[in-house]
Amino acid sequence: xxxTFVEQFPILIVTTGVFSAxxxxxxxxxxxxxxxxxxxxxxxxxxxxxxxxxxxxxxFGRIHYWIGGWRPPWGIEYVVDHLNAYVLVVILFLSFLSVxxxxxxxxxxxxxxKHPTFYTVMQLxxxxxxxxxxxxxxxxxxxxxxxxxxxxxxxxxxxxxxALRASFTYLILGSIAICFYLLGIGFLYAVTGTLNMIDMRLxxxxxxxxxxxxxxxxxxxxxxxxxxxxxPLHTWQPDAYTYAPSAVTLIMSTVVAKTFVYALIRIxxxxxxxxxxxxxxxxxxxxxxxxxxxxxxxxxxAFRQYNIKRMLAYSSIVNVAYIMLxxxxxxxxxxxxxxxxxxLNHAVAKGCAFAAIGAIIYKTGLKDVRYYSGLAKKMPYTCxxxxxxxxxxxxxxxxxxxxxxxxxxxxxxxxKNYTMLAVILLGSLLTLAYFWRVVEEMYFxxxxxxxxxxxxxxxxxxxxITMLAPTMLLAILCIALGIYWLTSxxxxxxxKMIASMGVILK
Amino acid sequence: xxxxxxxxxxxxxxxxxxxxxxxxxxxVMVGTEGAGGGFQGGCIIAAAFILYxxxxxxxxxxxxxxxxxxxxxxxxxxxxxxxxxxxxIIASLFVAEFLNYSAFWPLTNLFGPYEARALQVxxxxxxxxxxxxxxAFVSMFYDLAWKDEDEAEDDEEVMxx
Numbered sequence: 001x002x003x004t005f006v007e008q009f010p011i012l013i014v015t016t017g018v019f020s021a022x023x024x025x026x027x028x029x030x031x032x033x034x035x036x037x038x039x040x041x042x043x044x045x046x047x048x049x050x051x052x053x054x055x056x057x058x059x060f061g062r063i064h065y066w067i068g069g070w071r072p073p074w075g076i077e078y079v080v081d082h083l084n085a086y087v088l089v090v091i092l093f094l095s096f097l098s099v100x101x102x103x104x105x106x107x108x109x110x111x112x113x114k115h116p117t118f119y120t121v122m123q124l125x126x127x128x129x130x131x132x133x134x135x136x137x138x139x140x141x142x143x144x145x146x147x148x149x150x151x152x153x154x155x156x157x158x159x160x161x162x163a164l165r166a167s168f169t170y171l172i173l174g175s176i177a178i179c180f181y182l183l184g185i186g187f188l189y190a191v192t193g194t195l196n197m198i199d200m201r202l203x204x205x206x207x208x209x210x211x212x213x214x215x216x217x218x219x220x221x222x223x224x225x226x227x228x229x230x231x232p233l234h235t236w237q238p239d240a241y242t243y244a245p246s247a248v249t250l251i252m253s254t255v256v257a258k259t260f261v262y263a264l265i266r267i268x269x270x271x272x273x274x275x276x277x278x279x280x281x282x283x284x285x286x287x288x289x290x291x292x293x294x295x296x297x298x299x300x301x302a303f304r305q306y307n308i309k310r311m312l313a314y315s316s317i318v319n320v321a322y323i324m325l326x327x328x329x330x331x332x333x334x335x336x337x338x339x340x341x342x343x344l345n346h347a348v349a350k351g352c353a354f355a356a357i358g359a360i361i362y363k364t365g366l367k368d369v370r371y372y373s374g375l376a377k378k379m380p381y382t383c384x385x386x387x388x389x390x391x392x393x394x395x396x397x398x399x400x401x402x403x404x405x406x407x408x409x410x411x412x413x414x415x416k417n418y419t420m421l422a423v424i425l426l427g428s429l430l431t432l433a434y435f436w437r438v439v440e441e442m443y444f445x446x447x448x449x450x451x452x453x454x455x456x457x458x459x460x461x462x463x464x465i466t467m468l469a470p471t472m473l474l475a476i477l478c479i480a481l482g483i484y485w486l487t488s489x490x491x492x493x494x495x496k497m498i499a500s501m502g503v504i505l506k
Numbered sequence: 507x508x509x510x511x512x513x514x515x516x517x518x519x520x521x522x523x524x525x526x527x528x529x530x531x532x533x534v535m536v537g538t539e540g541a542g543g544g545f546q547g548g549c550i551i552a553a554a555f556i557l558y559x560x561x562x563x564x565x566x567x568x569x570x571x572x573x574x575x576x577x578x579x580x581x582x583x584x585x586x587x588x589x590x591x592x593x594x595i596i597a598s599l600f601v602a603e604f605l606n607y608s609a610f611w612p613l614t615n616l617f618g619p620y621e622a623r624a625l626q627v628x629x630x631x632x633x634x635x636x637x638x639x640x641x642a643f644v645s646m647f648y649d650l651a652w653k654d655e656d657e658a659e660d661d662e663e664v665m666x667x
Contacts, residue, residue, distance in 0.1 A: 011603075015604060022581040022585070026581045068605035069608075069609075
């Protein structure tokens with residue numbers, strides 16, 4: 001009885017998400033305040049459901065859910081295995097924290113008239129992302145990815161001003177991306193006659209030499225690559241992150257980015273298998289070189305930014321490159337583990353950084369790194385959280401970010417690729433350089449006379465509790481996760497994820 | 507605000523034609539057997555409201571169909587077609603799948619599984635889709651049309667000053 005109960009959860013997360021989105025819209029007619037609490041409540045429930053799903057998958061194995069009772073090759077199927085369940089928990093946890101964070105930030109940055117619509121769109125975004133993660137059907141993935149993307153465009157544009165241009169750029173590039181993806185699955189449908197992922201994987205096995213399949217693979221990877229902001233397809237991302245409201249930047253950098261990285265991994269490894277990738281190993285050499293260039297160039301570009309949000313946006317591009325580097329070493333155990341671990345590690349660390357910056361912008365309105373002098377005295381907890389997230393992204397042991405780099409380095413040693421090892425080390429050094437600039441401003445520069453003049457009476461001015469609590473929780477998680485990952489190598493769940501993607505373990 | 511110039515022929519024709527459009531929209535929505543037609547029927551009904559707003563002025567259209575009603579109808583349609591799918595889960599106590607309409611046992615007991623599915627798709631799901639589409643289209647039309655109206659009012663105020 002309880003088993004079938006949990007098997008309903010993947011679809012319930014998506015449908016009740018949409019339900020609650022439109023309930024928020026209706027509640028806006030009566031009261032503008034109530035929508036936020038509906039969103040908070042529903043996201044909390046969904047997070048608990050996702051934990052139940054993960055627990056169920058670990059104890060009983062994969063969930064296959066046939067929507068409407070139609071059998072898989074014809075009907076839509078939702079499949080949840082270890083990888084899905086893990087990404088679902090990450091996404092819903094960070095959505096929940098973003099929603100907690102959003103309240104005060106949205107009150108300040110957005111007109112009160114727009115609040116119900118804002119929370120409606122935010123709920124649609126969360127539901128769409130969850131849908132992308134739980135679905136086992138390539139066309140359903142396209143539909144839900146569009147729901148999530150359209151919600152993102154609206155959320156960026158809601159701030160007005162320069163955000164409109166950023167949103168429009170993203171709209172154009174995102175639409176092109178989804179067209180590539182749609183064209184790709186169109187080709188695959190023409191060749192195989194099915195849209196179900198598992199079915200397609202079986203049917204594709206014998207026709208890897210078909211030119212149409214190869215073109216479809218390229219189209220799908222480029223399409224999802226634009227959405228996930230993989231270099232050199234990342235051009236929409238710095239503007240979108242910079243001009244969006246703080247809460248939106250937080251949810252985009254963690255939830256949306258990770259969803260599309262997941263979709264990329266899912267299509268590449270579950271629909272096209274490792275056997276397909278091994279036939280075109282030279283192409284993956286190119287991907288790994290692109291990732292290496294991104295790590296260096298992205299870090300240098302981040303170093304040149306004075307706008308803190310833009311700097312963190314470039315840092316996100318670099319971290320997607322780490323994931324791509326891990327994927328390109330798909331034949332090594334450690335490389336792929338590093339890529340999968342980075343989905344969680346980067347979401348937590350970058351979430352913490354963007355939440356801390358959001359709190360600083362909320363309190364002081366400062367976006368330029370050069371004016372952060374002496375901020376640590378004013379906002380000690382927020383700055384402390386930012387310091388921890390910076391150390392995590394640099395990769396200091398035993399923080400979570402170290403695990404990613406440690407795994408990737410082990411992967412490089414495993415396949416004897418010493419150039420990439422050097423690139424990862426150099427990347428860490430450059431990350432240290434651009435984060436140290438901010439930390440130095442915050443902690444070691446004394447406040448200049450002109451700045452003290454205005455804020456003389458406000459010595460201690462910490463962010464409100466609803467913003468501080470998620471930031472601190474993420475900072476604590478950065479430490480706790482690092483220790484957890486390091487003390488429990490080899491990780492059973494990551495082994496199972498890799499096994500479910502068809503990579504043979506030693 | 508200035509009195510708009512009225513055109514008797516256009517007004518009379520649309521007054522006669524509006525009920526026919528509405529009936530036709532409803533027919534497209536539920537008149538066919540089985541699935542399909544919800545979106546198209548919703549579009550036709552929305553066209554009737556848009557025609558009304560175009561002919562009689564946006565102010566009158568707004569009083570006939572206020573924005574809050576649009577919001578309400580958009581959600582109501584979704585509640586119908588999404589709730590009908592969820593009803594299968596709830597009625598079967600979490601055994602049947604989402605959208606498995608024949609699991610809604612009161613109708614299945616009366617008409618048999620296939621007839622029950624057809625009835626729910628035809629009279630609940632398609633109507634729900636139709637309502638959402640019609641409300642969303644009217645809302646979009648108002649969003650585009652109101653802007654000009656408000657700006658025009660602002661301009662007039664400026665001129666009066």
